[in-house]
Amino acid sequence: MSPVKRPSIPAPVRREVFAEGPCVYCGDPADHIDHVRPIVYGGTNDLANLVPACRACNASKSGELLTNWFLYAGAGRMARALTSPKVAAEYQKLIVDGMPRRVAPGQPPHGFPNGYPHRRCPGCGGSLRRYGRRVNHVCEHHLSP
Numbered sequence: 001m002s003p004v005k006r007p008s009i010p011a012p013v014r015r016e017v018f019a020e021g022p023c024v025y026c027g028d029p030a031d032h033i034d035h036v037r038p039i040v041y042g043g044t045n046d047l048a049n050l051v052p053a054c055r056a057c058n059a060s061k062s063g064e065l066l067t068n069w070f071l072y073a074g075a076g077r078m079a080r081a082l083t084s085p086k087v088a089a090e091y092q093k094l095i096v097d098g099m100p101r102r103v104a105p106g107q108p109p110h111g112f113p114n115g116y117p118h119r120r121c122p123g124c125g126g127s128l129r130r131y132g133r134r135v136n137h138v139c140e141h142h143l144s145p
Contacts, residue, residue: 009033009045017050024084025057025077032058036090041065041100051086065099066091 009017014033023030030052037043040063053061057077061069066087070078081087094100 007045009050013045013047013050016047018052020052022052023054023057024051024087025053025061025073025081027080028054028056031055034058034061036066036086037100038063038065048086049090051084065094067094067099 017033018030021030022028024034032053032055034051034053034057035043035045036049036051043049057073060073066081070081070091082091
């Protein structure tokens with residue numbers, strides 16, 4: 001299945017987002033634009049949904065909702081991010097209204113092919129837990145030489 005093509009962010013909107021300052025999540029210089037509510041959860045390219053982000057924060061957040069990403073992003077990033085009115089408004093909306101479902105066609109509700117946050121190890125059937133882009137799993141057949 002091919003990925004869903006999304007419209008690019010217009011140059012004037014990009015300039016306005018970068019003028020907001022450094023990365024809203026960690027404070028480093030921003031070189032990316034993040035969708036506070038990801039496109040796959042119904043986010044748009046409107047200025048109200050776009051914030052400046054550094055490459056590391058944008059890559060780690062990826063298509064996650066704030067409530068999921070804050071679980072493993074760390075308290076420092078969460079505290080800094082919530083100082084942004086855009087991020088704070090989206091976070092409050094998620095807490096009050098609940099979690100939205102993914103809107104991209106053919107995608108599971110949480111975006112991981114085998115469900116979130118658990119997958120099964122093909123070798124032993126043990127649970128694989130996903131934290132950001134890392135999969136943590138230890139079982140005997142993985143430890144043997």
